Amino acid sequence: MNPSPAAAQSPPVWPLGPWNPGIQSQIPRRLLPLATIFRTENVFTRIEEALERADLTALDLSELVRFRPQRLLLHELLIRVTANFSVPDGSRYEDLGINFRRMTGTILSRHLEPEMGAITAAYDAARGRLAAVIAAELAAPAAPAPVARKRSPIRKLFDLWRRDPEADAIAAPAAAFTSLTEEQAERWEARASAGLDRLEAAACRALARVATALRKRHGRPWGTPELIAAIALDLACNDYGSEEIGHLIEAHLIRAAAIEGYRLLPAQEHPFVMNTKGPSASGKSTLRPLQKQLARRIGVSWDEFALISPDIWRKQLLDYASLGADYRYGGALSGEELKIIDHKLDRYMAQKAEQGGISHLLIDRFRFDSFAHDSLQAGSNLLTRFGHIVHLFFMITSPQDIVERAWQRGLEVGRYKAVDDLLAHSVEAYSGMPQLFFTWAQREDMRVHYEFLDNGVRLGESPRTAAFGWNGRMFVLDVKAMIDVDRFCKVNINAGGPDALYPEGSRDPSAAGNTDFLVQCARRLAEIHFAEQDSGRIYLQIAAGVVVWTDPEALARAAADPQTRAGLLAVAPGALDFVADQPEQTKFVQRLLGDQQLHTLGAWGERGCDAKLAQMPIC
Structure with a gap:
């Protein structure tokens, strides 16, 4: 999410170029369906459904779409090639990306897409098991809650992508699920961290996230079991379903590396x-x-x-x-x-x-x-x-x-x-x-x-x-x-040109306020x-916050620059007047450290x- 905008300005009109790259920070609404998290070939969730769920939960839209198994396969492939394969980076900036995409494309088309039937079946089976666990958890009576863990606040990256103000109000669920308590959400969170098997942990983690989000959004326990289960199941599928696909393809990746001549990265005792x-x-x-x-x-x-x-x-x-x-x-x-x-x-x-x-x-x-x-x-x-x-x-x-x-x-x-x-x-x-x-x-x-x-x-x-x-x-x-x-x-993050970047139109020449x-x-x-x-000649040494040595000649030369002088005086106000008891020979960083360091x-x-x-x- 962009920081809150500063006071409105009237920036100069720039031709297409660095200060007018032809795009806005907020994606135009007409382009939202083209985002990869909304494309129908990538996700099952319709954009309208994701927007509705975002209004209900205040969760990020990226959490509320359910990726298709084909897309989760791509996720796991990108992860594993990055982590496990030696990818040539070439001499040009773009060579790494070109070589990486060539390798992943080859592995995907030759070795993984032929297995898509088995991968989809495994995903569907995992979704069925998750649904059963979630249903059982929602049907279970609330248990005493363990001490709650401190959680980071939810970041709301997509406020723009919620419904238009003029849109009809979203109908609330017919009946509130009043038996869902804050303690129950805390219990799910604790169980997700308690060493359960991965499937149960994913289900409990998703339930806790949805229940907590709904409670924060509406100020009380809110939502039907059906709503909570549907959203939690999609979250858990994106999590556990993706992991399952990753485990399933690992043997295929090892075989692909051998066939295609790709090098696998060796584990290191001391990375x-x-x-x-x-x-x-x-x-x-x-x-x-x-x-x-x-x-x-x-x-x-x-x-x-x-x-x-x-x-x-x-x-x-x-x-x-x-x-x-x-x-x-x-x-x-x-x-x-x-x-x-x-x-x-x-x-x-x-x-x-x-x-x-x-x-x-x-x-x-x-x-x-x-x-x-x-x-x-x-x-x-x-x-x-x-x-x-x-x-x-x-x-x-x-x-x-x-x-x-x-x-x-x-x-x-x-x-x-x-x-x-x-x-x-x-x-x-x-x-x-x-x-x-x-x-x-x-x-x-x-x-x-x-x-x-x-x-x-x-x-x-x-x-x-x-x-x-x-x-x-x-x-x-x-x-x-x-x-x-x-x-x-x-x-100024809203600067319309280089002259507006700093207060009063220019970079402050004084270092006094920038030495923290x-x-x-x-x-x-x-x-x-x-x-x-330019030489590595040392002119000031400080230990435990106290000046212990200076090279007066080199120090005077450095302090002749106003910004350097301001920085040195902020760090050690008495440095320019310091006199060593026993002057030493000229010191250089290179000699002090040696080539090995x-x-x-x-x-x-x-x-x-x-x-x-x-x-x-x-x-």
Whole structure:
């Protein structure tokens, strides 16, 4: 859902281009039937029925459609090829998606579609068993409730897609199911988490979700047993039915890999995880060639990585060309189904981890919950938690560059995004980035390397390293770029052009109000070292929040820049006047760490300043 719009403006009229990509953030109502979650070839549920159920329950429309077994088969195939197959990524940005779709298309047509009769029969049988469990649960007397678990609030992503205000009121059920109590819903929720078999757990989870939603919507127990059962059964079928199909096709996938010559990814005793985080269109995927170089340097085989980039699924879900003049909406029309599959992938990867089957992982995706302040308990919502050694890459790309990059991406691969969506996602990403960073940097149970990359460079050039480190030891090479993490949280998401992005029409040149993240780094990390970006010469060291050493000459040179000076004074007000008891020789990051600990991708130091993306040596 888009954040609440700011005060209305009269933006300039732009020709078709970055600031006018030809699409709106809200999908026009006339296009809703073309969304993949509403197409009749994909789902059993009519769009009118889904809209009616959304009014009754306030659940998301994407939860209220029942996918056909053929579509659930595609979901499970996308998940398993992503998680289990080595997919060549080539030298071009688009090669990974092309190769992935070629592989999945071959497996689907040659090895799975011939089994569709058996798959449909298994789905129908599972639906019948779920219906029986749900009916029995609704008929059972209420039992004493266990202590309720705290639940996250329901996100309402589709308010636009509900009925028109002028539409007739929806008739309420003839009789309220008054025996359905809040305690009964809590009991179903507890049973779903109590280690039941998967079928019973799915049924109870669906019943709890529907009963709770109806109660919240209407303020009391509400709905007939028939209504509750019908909605819960569809939810459970999308959940358990999909899992059943996934289990059913696993043997076929192994056989397909052998026949087609595809390589299956080996399980790793100590999985290596690379995770790239940043706003949409910030340049995450363009890091892949550099990440491949890093893998080679540290002795990890690149073709043993699962390349997790859910955006490559979109064109498997929807043929953009079929949209005609509305092709720019292809990304939006497949977006909700992509989120569903992405969450299924998380569940599947968790199951693989429990069985010791995780491979090395490269993760490149924008997920709202990745940056949410209330979903970061030990990083539990990220696949990163499965890593033995973790590398996190945080992209720092200006909102203006994001808008322009998104347009260029649309021209190249056909995936467009509305400007206000881009800016809203950017604000959310930068707002949540600090907490996400600290969640991982302060872990003591695994080795975590992180790097902040300034992507404000010309197309084809490697990004510049702004900061990097291992766990509680950070090296800051560009104070201004780190200040941008706070600054980029404050853009006007309704800006009609680059001049309207910041208050008063321009980026605030003062860093004074944008140093919170940098200050927190100095306070929450054990050590923070400030060094020159172009040489790696260290000019300031802070330990436990206290200045312990300076290089006066290099410090004075750094402080000559007003923004850097403001950042340094915010972090350590007395740094410029600090005098060491025993002056030491000049220090360099490279010498302090040594080659074995320098795992950065970006350009910095004497070797990296002007490096090109394809040729850049890893500093």
